[in-house]
Amino acid sequence: MEVIKRIFEELAEGEADKIELLTQEALRLGLAPEIILREGLIAGMNTIGERFKRGDLFIPEVILAARAMQTGMNILKPRLVQTGIKPLGRIIIGTVKGDLHDIGKNLVAMMLEGAGFEIIDLGIDTAPERFVQEVKDKKPHILAMSALLTTTLSMMKNTLECLKGEGLKDTVKVMVGGAPLTQKYADEIGADGYAPDAVSAIAKARELLNLR
Amino acid sequence: MVIVGEKINSSNKKVASALEKRDAEYIMKLAREQAEAGADYIDVNAGIFVDQEAELLGWLVKTVQSHVAKPCCIDSPNPDALEKALEVHHGQAMINSITGEKERQQKLIPLVKYHQAKVIALCLGEKGIPETADERVQIAGAIIDLLQQEGIPLHDIYIDPLVQPIATTPSAARVALEVIEKVLRLYPEVHTICGISNVSYGLPTRKFINAGFLTMAMARGLDAAILDPGDPLILSSLLASDALTGGDSYGLKYIAAFRKGKIK
Numbered sequence: 001m002e003v004i005k006r007i008f009e010e011l012a013e014g015e016a017d018k019i020e021l022l023t024q025e026a027l028r029l030g031l032a033p034e035i036i037l038r039e040g041l042i043a044g045m046n047t048i049g050e051r052f053k054r055g056d057l058f059i060p061e062v063i064l065a066a067r068a069m070q071t072g073m074n075i076l077k078p079r080l081v082q083t084g085i086k087p088l089g090r091i092i093i094g095t096v097k098g099d100l101h102d103i104g105k106n107l108v109a110m111m112l113e114g115a116g117f118e119i120i121d122l123g124i125d126t127a128p129e130r131f132v133q134e135v136k137d138k139k140p141h142i143l144a145m146s147a148l149l150t151t152t153l154s155m156m157k158n159t160l161e162c163l164k165g166e167g168l169k170d171t172v173k174v175m176v177g178g179a180p181l182t183q184k185y186a187d188e189i190g191a192d193g194y195a196p197d198a199v200s201a202i203a204k205a206r207e208l209l210n211l212r
Numbered sequence: 213m214v215i216v217g218e219k220i221n222s223s224n225k226k227v228a229s230a231l232e233k234r235d236a237e238y239i240m241k242l243a244r245e246q247a248e249a250g251a252d253y254i255d256v257n258a259g260i261f262v263d264q265e266a267e268l269l270g271w272l273v274k275t276v277q278s279h280v281a282k283p284c285c286i287d288s289p290n291p292d293a294l295e296k297a298l299e300v301h302h303g304q305a306m307i308n309s310i311t312g313e314k315e316r317q318q319k320l321i322p323l324v325k326y327h328q329a330k331v332i333a334l335c336l337g338e339k340g341i342p343e344t345a346d347e348r349v350q351i352a353g354a355i356i357d358l359l360q361q362e363g364i365p366l367h368d369i370y371i372d373p374l375v376q377p378i379a380t381t382p383s384a385a386r387v388a389l390e391v392i393e394k395v396l397r398l399y400p401e402v403h404t405i406c407g408i409s410n411v412s413y414g415l416p417t418r419k420f421i422n423a424g425f426l427t428m429a430m431a432r433g434l435d436a437a438i439l440d441p442g443d444p445l446i447l448s449s450l451l452a453s454d455a456l457t458g459g460d461s462y463g464l465k466y467i468a469a470f471r472k473g474k475i476k
Contacts, residue, residue: 055416058379058414058415058416059377059379059380059413059414059415060379060380060414060415063379063380100339100340100341103377103380103381124340150222150223150259150260150262151259151262151289151290153260153262154262179223180223180259180260182225185260
């Protein structure tokens with residue numbers, strides 16, 4: 001288990017190459033992929049998240065750690081599929097129409113993936129109709145929307161109205177985030193959850209799906 | 213060096229609540245503090261109030277100008293809100309902002325012309341913010357050419373290179389600096405302007421990063437900035453850079469600020 005502990009520790013250094021080597025080593029030693037994922041990568045990212053919230057780590061360090069985690073995940077993914085491990089839930093994520101910001105959204109997506117969710121990332125500038133179509137097709141548990149501009153916030157409302165119009169609102173939990181957002185705004189437009197940062201987004205997603 | 217005071221922005225929670233309550237006292241206080249600290253323009257933004265933006269922006273302009281004799285930098289992409297605010301504005305306003313997006317240009321240029329306003333142009337096109345400096349310079353050039361054709365004087369144009377946080381985009385500051393330099397080489401008569409604090413987002417003790425970036429940008433020719441003049445380190449760095457780059461010859465403004473206890 002020494003190698004798992006090292007994955008856990010090295011994640012905070014954010015060196016993707018190292019995490020790649022350690023993940024391969026763990027597999028070579030015969031460790032189960034879900035153990036490497038849960039006790040190495042996910043546990044490591046959880047700690048990084050907590051340290052970020054405490055102000056002990058800063059955004060660039062979290063981004064590098066999340067990238068390192070993804071290189072580890074990419075190695076584990078095919079094995080996890082083989083062993084039939086189920087993700088915590090499926091999340092569709094995207095930045096709303098008219099908004100081209102992706103840094104925050106990508107970070108949230110990486111953190112959620114690191115926490116064990118399956119992520120479908122629709123990218124930036126995503127029209128309400130596209131969100132609705134994807135909800136129809138992919139049947140996610142959560143739809144997560146990001147907006148970084150005061151001028152594009154209203155697209156979240158439009159998307160929620162489209163969901164309602166199609167009778168899909170009750171089939172999926174909707175969570176929203178982005179710098180200009182507040183809990184109040186999220187409540188006003190009828191979103192199920194709001195998270196002020198990527199770490200809180202994990203807790204919020206778990207809460208919305210009653211995982212705890 | 214032109215200073216645009218950034219504090220009256222609705223994405224700040226206190227300002228948002230003052231706007232909700234129409235708390236003129238609080239808005240006046242922010243305007244006064246910034247004017248006293250050295251702001252040449254007072255930025256006003258009511259962007260989070262989507263449905264009431266036009267009304268609130270007009271109220272902000274009236275409230276600020278009833279109290280300080282400074283022009284406003286009217287911060288909105290929304291032509292209706294800009295129009296309402298410009299109608300009640302005294303003096304030459306600065307419009308923040310147009311971009312390389314055609315639709316926004318068509319709606320805003322008539323306002324710039326009618327009100328003879330100064331205008332900030334963001335280096336942003338139909339597809340967002342380009343990664344490279346050259347693409348941004350190209351957008352800036354196209355906007356400048358268009359504004360010139362429309363009869364807007366070069367000295368009323370402020371090009372904003374757009375600086376993203378270095379915490380998420382490591383090349384962000386370098387690219388912005390390159391844009392400032394290249395734009396001024398091609399169009400020496402336009403001004404360049406930049407919001408200073410975005411660059412340090414996500415980093416600890418942000419003021420040193422802000423001050424460092426401001427100094428570097430001024431060395432490349434930046435002659436206007438959107439910032440909080442009440443921040444002593446930022447203001448001191450600005451005045452020092454202005455003296456060093458020759459904007460303030462003999463450092464007389466620096467000396468005057470020192471006498472007022474502003475250099476610290």
